[in-house]
Amino acid sequence: MTDSSHPTAAIEIRNLTKVYKGGKRALDGIDLTIPRGQIYGLLGPNGAGKSTTINILAGMVNKTAGDVRIWGFDIDVNPRNAKNSIGIVPQEIVFDPFFTPLETLDNQAGFYGVPKEKRRSMELLRAVHLDDKANAYARTLSGGMKRRLLVAKAMVHSPPILVLDEPTAGVDVQLRQQLWEYVRELNAMGVTIVLTTHYLEEAEELCDRIGIINHGKVITDKPTRELIAMAQEKVVQVTVDRDLVTTPDAPCFEKVELTGERTLTITYSKDRANAGQVLSAVQASGLSIVDVVTRDPDLEDVFLHLTAAA
Numbered sequence: 001m002t003d004s005s006h007p008t009a010a011i012e013i014r015n016l017t018k019v020y021k022g023g024k025r026a027l028d029g030i031d032l033t034i035p036r037g038q039i040y041g042l043l044g045p046n047g048a049g050k051s052t053t054i055n056i057l058a059g060m061v062n063k064t065a066g067d068v069r070i071w072g073f074d075i076d077v078n079p080r081n082a083k084n085s086i087g088i089v090p091q092e093i094v095f096d097p098f099f100t101p102l103e104t105l106d107n108q109a110g111f112y113g114v115p116k117e118k119r120r121s122m123e124l125l126r127a128v129h130l131d132d133k134a135n136a137y138a139r140t141l142s143g144g145m146k147r148r149l150l151v152a153k154a155m156v157h158s159p160p161i162l163v164l165d166e167p168t169a170g171v172d173v174q175l176r177q178q179l180w181e182y183v184r185e186l187n188a189m190g191v192t193i194v195l196t197t198h199y200l201e202e203a204e205e206l207c208d209r210i211g212i213i214n215h216g217k218v219i220t221d222k223p224t225r226e227l228i229a230m231a232q233e234k235v236v237q238v239t240v241d242r243d244l245v246t247t248p249d250a251p252c253f254e255k256v257e258l259t260g261e262r263t264l265t266i267t268y269s270k271d272r273a274n275a276g277q278v279l280s281a282v283q284a285s286g287l288s289i290v291d292v293v294t295r296d297p298d299l300e301d302v303f304l305h306l307t308a309a310a
């Protein structure tokens with residue numbers, strides 16, 4: 001693995017394989033290089049292997065085969081350095097309900113051997129908007145507050161990499177925005193962020209680069225912009241001058257739907273047609289066009305296309 005190692009990688013994964021007891025092959029030879037300084041999105045449908053990958057990084061699941069380097073440290077050769085280089089926000093919320101948020105962070109800092117004078121518990125609580133709850137019992141916090149406390153807990157040892165596994169599941173829109181604001185601040189300070197999410201629009205908005213895994217294999221790993229540019233399907237919404245009873249058809253339409261009394265939503269493939277041809281085909285069917293709206297393809301289109309094909 002030394003030959004292929006990448007000095008600017010935050011995380012390097014080579015041929016990572018996990019077969020669970022009972023024979024389930026959750027990871028089937030994953031290769032990923034997550035560059036330093038980025039916000040990287042790991043996406044995939046349910047059961048794709050995202051949590052297994054993250055749990056291996058966290059040292060909570062043992063890999064069956066392959067190599068993993070975290071901040072240049074091989075998890076087999078330098079497990080302690082590898083562990084100190086990463087902070088993990090798990091999917092499941094687990095806390096000792098009898099500790100306050102402040103104690104929770106102090107304990108975690110102690111666990112990582114952070115000396116008392118270097119502990120930043122209050123600073124971290126302020127950053128996640130929990131300073132007013134510093135001395136409340138953790139069990140009295142709402143779900144969103146607990147999740148933010150988990151983020152603070154993952155940062156007590158100031159790791160250069162923060163991994164968040166489905167961080168916004170069950171978090172309301174406002175708190176989600178606050179959480180992302182903090183994640184962006186950390187990233188601006190140089191922390192590499194890796195996140196898994198089911199919300200594609202979130203990944204599209206936040207991530208510099210996206211990897212998609214399906215059935216334990218990487219099916220794509222690209223800058224977000226390139227990934228979105230891969231979307232072939234375009235949509236044009238056409239309003240015509242009279243009520244429609246049937247939909248027109250043409251070879252350049254992939255799909256045509258009646259989405260209003262006078263509105264047609266037409267999907268076409270941009271490698272086989274252009275908007276001009278689509279509109280001409282509508283006019284050729286005897287309809288006059290009074291308005292046109294086009295929609296650019298988004299990550300959801302690419303995601304569905306790639307995961308359906310795999």
Ligand SMILES: Nc1ncnc2c1ncn2[C@@H]1O[C@H](COP(=O)(O)OP(=O)(O)OP(=O)(O)O)[C@@H](O)[C@H]1O
Nearest residue numbers: 020021024026044045046047048049050051052053
């Ligand atoms: N402890 C385990 N024992 C056996 N099989 C497991 C275990 N944990 C996960 N699996 C299986 O491994 C596969 C990958 O699961 P994993 O949790 O990594 O997927 P995921 O992409 O994180 O899914 P989700 O988005 O639903 O969290 C699934 O088929 C899952 O059922």
